Amino acid sequence: MKDLLLLKALILASICAVFSLIFQILFHYLRGLFCDYSNLQPVLKLKVKLKSLVGIGSICLICYIYLFFLSLPSLDEFIRIHLIKSLWVTFILGAIFYTALVIFYITIYYFIDRSVSATLLEIIASSHGLTEKEVKEIYGIGRKYIRELKGMQEGGFIVKKGEFYSNSLKGKFYVRLAKGFKNLLRLGPGG
């Protein structure tokens, strides 16, 4: 009974989350046809998006709670017959759960590692006030380009031939995905 309830919760939550995110993407795409947010200041863009994310997310939560308490005999039967007794399903579910925890940790890690704003705060905190020009000088714009390009070379996203940089196959694939996502969500050039 416990396994059944747990699996039901996980399946329903995943379905609700996926549907709500598809709706979220469609909403941004359609809204982008009428309003252009791409040139907004990044944090304002994020605030606009968060409002819709919270709104749609709340509806998703309500749907999930409703479905969880609803009697769904066909789902219960499917879980009982095909999922609960299968050792492989149980093993894979645990592996997915572990992977999800690791992904969550790594996203937080990289958010802190790659954060430009955290570096800017450190620079300004160690002074008694800095102008924009002074911040840029201390930050080292030239060095930033070199660091980014070096990181992308090490990751196999770009290659350097002589003085020229170009995308590798991996980089080209990533660019296609990124451009598609940007066009869908009307994100603008970004960077």
Next chain:
Amino acid sequence: MIIKAILVAFFSFFIFLSHILWMHFFSPRRKFFFMLQYFCVVLVIYSGLFLFQFKSIKEEVDNAPSIFWFFLFLSSGFLVILFFYHCYLYLEQIIDRSPATRIMIELEKSPSKRLTLEELITRYSIERKIELELMDLVSLGFLRKDKDKFFITRRGLGYMRITRAFRDFFHLERN
């Protein structure tokens, strides 16, 4: 069975977190690849633990009151939804705000699909990114602007201390 798998997965995640000690004391150069390798090793450990019979877990699970489990399972769904939204938001931020993504797009957009460093700098200005980041930090209350100078606020100081402690612990370079 499934509860056991989830508990073993949680335990495996805590084993994975032991990579922090390695990163702190040995500071591997390619951190992401190191974490990836560590993840795979712990996945093997998870598999081993999964096959191990934990009789005491089964007794604990059977004896717990049912209302507790009902609430726990409902909450597990919330966590799943939060996780999906977290990944979506993270992906969007990476694609929208990452200089690396923009650089790769500029390389692809260029007529010969290759650029020198000087050509890249004319097409994509990181200076502009710094300006926008500073505006964002002022909007979020981490900085305040007085005439033409930026000063850190208490809020910014708190956030900066957390990120600096994290970076120092993992020997991460400033980005």
